[in-house]
Amino acid sequence: MHWVAFMPLRANSKSIPDKNIRSIAGRPLFAWSLEQALTSQCFDEIYVATDSPRIRKRVLEEFPSAVKVLDRSAETCTDTASTESAMLEFHQKISFDVVSLIQATSPLTRADDFRMAKHKFITDNLDSLLTAVSSKRFFWTQSAIPINYDPANRPRRQDFEGCLMENGAFYFTRAKLLKETASRLGGRIGIHEMTAETAIEIDDEVDWVVVEQLLLRQKLKSTLGASQIKAFILDVDGTLTDGGMYYGSDGEVFKKFNTRDAHGLQLLRENGIKVCVMSSEASPAVAARMKKLNIDEYYPGIKNKFEVLQSKAKLWRMSLQDIAYMGDDLCDLDCISRVGAAICPADAVPEIMQRVHYVCIRPAGHGAVREACDLILGINLEMNMTSQKNHS
Missing domain, CATH: 3.40.50.1000 (HAD superfamily/HAD-like)
Incomplete structure (x- = not known):
């Protein structure tokens, strides 16, 4: 089995300018989860695909030999292009059995997450895997229809199983599934549950401040x-x-x-x-x-x-x-x-x-x-x- 990790990074970011290479807790945003992927030793190769010379330069400065950088076409970098389009373009260039799509906007991902997810993927003979966090919130549609509980029989929080919310930290996908369905998820799907704080994906400045403090706290605990x-x-x-x-x-x-x-x-x-x-x-x-x-x-x-x-x-x-x-x-x-x-x-x-x-x-x-x-x-x-x- 040939395992590769893949992080697509594009130049333009609407919510936060230069988000992918902006420094957070002392390092570029993309570096946090990439470093954990390297530390996990789960992957034979790790790639970044980008349309930006600045991003390419920063990646090679942070990981001069451990991460390979590929060019990404303009078609996969538009506001309407799907992440799957970047994955399929990547697969045309690189051969693999399983690819892990890693999101730069989830820098709280740890090496153990990759290790445990890979073990589950292999043990359960999965075709794809997503990451998620447990949520005990009650959800409703815009039309005021309950999604995950019966309001007439409202459960106590301690008795409520809740549900798992996809956090987008990373995914595992077999090459065969990606090629046949053009989707990162399908076939026999598994879920790796992560800690509650990883529910935060960086989409705006408020998310940025919260995640930076969590990273600094994590950094301090690691030092101690x-x-x-x-x-x-x-x-x-x-x-x-x-x-x-x-x-x-x-x-x-x-x-x-x-x-x-x-x-x-x-x-x-x-x-x-x-x-x-x-x-x-x-x-x-x-x-x-x-x-x-x-x-x-x-x-x-x-x-x-x-x-x-x-x-x-x-x-x-x-x-x-x-x-x-x-x-x-x-x-x-x-x-x-x-x-x-x-x-x-x-x-x-x-x-x-x-x-x-x-x-x-x-x-x-x-x-x-x-x-x-x-x-x-x-x-x-x-x-x-x-x-x-x-x-x-």
Whole structure:
């Protein structure tokens, strides 16, 4: 059996300009699912077909030898052309037994999805396979006719089997079926069920923002491995504050903090996560705020933040991999480059944004720290649940 993967990418995108090569979570959109296809080792060859020299160049930059790029005709790149037309054109050039059509707009696809789907395809002797997610929603037609339940006998959600919704992440199709029917699905059809978040396909800017945060979260979890975050160290100006400097008539400096950030830090401490705040300045306003929050681990006037980070890790008897650090400017770069979880506000300097594992949606002083705290708590909870599941 000769297995190939195929991703069609066209130059024009109506909803999001240059969508296929636009950077999301630090990489071009197309690269995420292609990389997972490579990692899965399910395919003998992987191809991209495109009508765009720019896309061709970016694909070859990301995957210089692992992915082959073919030309795609103008006829298969129109707004009305079907994806099957691109698949059939591809089959005229490349011989295969089974092709996997991969959608660039589903970057949350994982290597294990390809592996499990291929195992199912072979084990069940399928002709085609689609991916889907479970949905327990009640569906109706435009004419107010129920599709998947009886309104007179409305089931409880916990008793409702629901249905599977096609998510378009990828498909498997036998060459014989594609040639005879000009369709990606037919014959003996199987379904590979994927996780709930993969229901999101990127069609607009809202989808983009949501998926980017999920990718960054996924990236952070991958960096942490099996370890949990045990401590959170953060900067003040441009992180806990909006970076503004407010002066009273007598020259007194005021700083603006966010109440939600304070509650997030409290939640971390309540869950056994150490919190440490350090600043390159010695500000009475910040000192007063730290006292109000009962944060004893506050270090003002620090010129070398990495030295403090190292000393705290040694004192706490933990690895730098167990520590999350949040900062916004170049003075935070050493710390951000060494910790297990590096986070920054949405308005951090570009050099920091390029090095962190997670960029917050919110800017500094407007809930970015709370977002980071919620992220840390969520990741630790997921890891706890996974550990308990593995031991049960």
